[in-house]
Amino acid sequence: MTSTSRRGHDRTEAIMRTMLELGRETGYARLSIEAVARRAGVGKHTVYRRWTSKGALLLDSLLSLHRHDLDYPDTGDVRADLRAQIHRVADLMTAPPFGPLFRALVAEAQHDPDVATALHAQFTRPQEERTVARLNTxxxxxxxxxxxxxxxxxxxxxxxxYFRFLITREPLTHEYVDQVLDALFAGMGPR
Incomplete structure (x- = not known):
């Protein structure tokens, strides 16, 4: 990596880290690109060159935190593998900064088609594909x-x-995940 590309990478990392820090401190609604740029020590044009909106920056920032946490194990026991992976996701979604900011991102996607498209392309669809691939195996x-x-x-x-996490806001516990898996496997098991 050249020094210019290293500097660009470091700047991108600093901007995303700052986005998460400010998002945690102020909440997404009160967050601005200008505030992120100011705290990260860059111009707002530097931010807008990389991201078209606050929602796009938040999506990349959240995904940079836990991209590898979303991979499935393959121990040969699909039920145990699903349980382990979904427990990790439930833990991630209930803890700051990810959980509250992810809720805000989903809300933003309802009003911004570009954010909705990016959220689906970068998070939802890949997660669906990983799950279906593990089930197919x-x-x-x-x-x-x-x-x-x-x-x-x-x-x-x-x-x-998602219903529990986004709509009812009831706790997304390991016990609830296990109940959902039990219900699912009652209909999926070999006959």
């Missing part, structure tokens, strides 16, 4: 019914979790 091994619709399994699995 399990189905190929005979751990799941060969005729179970894996896209439907993904919807059944994620729907209750």
């Amino acid at each position: 399990a189905r190929d091994r005979g751990e799941l019914s060969p005729d179970f619709d894996l896209d439907l399994a993904m919807a059944i699995l994620s729907g209750p979790l």
Whole structure:
């Protein structure tokens, strides 16, 4: 990496780190690109050159924190692997700064089509693909019914979790995750 590209990378990291710090301190609604730029020690044009909006910057900042935490283990036991991965996600989503800022990002996506598209492309779709791929591997091994619709399994699995996290705001606990998995596997097991 050249010194210019290293400096650009360091500046990008500083901006994203500052976004998360300020987001945690002030909340997303009161956050501005100008405040992020000021605290990060860059001009606002430097920020806007990399991100088109506050929502786009927040998405990249959140994903930079935990991109690798979203990968599935493969121990040969699909139920245990799903449980371990979804427990990690539940822990992530209930802890600051990720949880509150992720809620704000989802809200922003309702009003900003570019943020909605980026959220789907960079977070939702890759997570769906990882889950379906893990389920497909399990189905190929005979751990799941060969005729179970894996896209439907993904919807059944994620729907209750997002509903609880975003709508009812009830705690997203390991016990709740286990209840959802138990319900899902009651219909997915080999016949």
